[in-house]
Amino acid sequence: MLGMYLGDGHIVVGRRGVQSLSVVGDDGWPGILDEVKAAMGGLLGGAVCRVRRIGxxxxxxxxxxxxxxxxxxxxxxxxxRAIRLEPWQQRIVEAHPAPFLQGPFHADGCRATNRVRARRSDGTVTEYAYPRWFLANTSEDILRLAEDALDLLRIAHRRNRPTSLSVARREAVAALDAAIGPKN
Structure with a gap:
């Protein structure tokens, strides 16, 4: 749930100190919304509702x-603003980095197929494709937390842009697939 909150969640403090935790997700990924609802309900045991919006x-x-x-x-x-984990949160992420990573990668990430077309010096053209994960976020702190969790799982990654992580090596993609599951 921490990863989903950092990805697509927010808290609003209302009257009499009542807070609403919201995670907004694309309707194209109903499995992720089901997981968020189950995780949210399991935290404090309160009622969890879904509010339909356009898309x-x-x-x-x-x-x-x-x-x-x-x-x-x-x-x-x-x-x-600065995003820092409390020591108790850090211990949880260190013990369970895969469920933490599921949040940011399912909220702000995508698994794509890179297609490469290269012309060799002899004039022949080679084409190949490989799967790759990306995580884009404008928060340096959230990207750093994701990098730290990837390091804990020994999954190779790199910054392909200042606001984006890339997991592209075959064994790294397979390890991330196994750790966080498909985006469904």
Whole structure:
């Protein structure tokens, strides 16, 4: 749930201190929305609802304690403020990096097929394709947390842009596939 909150979630504090945790997801990935709903319901045991929007669904739950579980909450967008894990959160991520990674990669990532067409010096053309994962986020802190979790799993990765991670080596893609499962 921490990974999904950092990816597509936010908390709003309303009247009398009641907080709503929301994770908004694309309707094209219903399995991810089901996982978010189950994880959210399992945290504080409260009711979880779905609010349909145009092209997406908001998974939402109310409590006065969401900011206790997600102290990263604060004013402004996540990429404009520091995102640091509390020591107890860090211990959980270190013990379970794969479920943590599932959040950012399923929220802000994609698994694509890279297609390469290369002309050799003898004039022949070679074509090949390989799978690759990308994670794009404008928060340096969130990308660093994902890199740290990938390192814990010994999954090779690199920054292909300042705001994007790439997992492209065959064995690394297979390891990430096994760790986080398909984006469904």
């Amino acid at each position: 997406c669904t908001e998974v939402k739950s109310y409590s006065k304690h969401w900011t206790c579980l997600f102290p990263q909450h604060g004013p402004g967008m996540k990429h404009t």
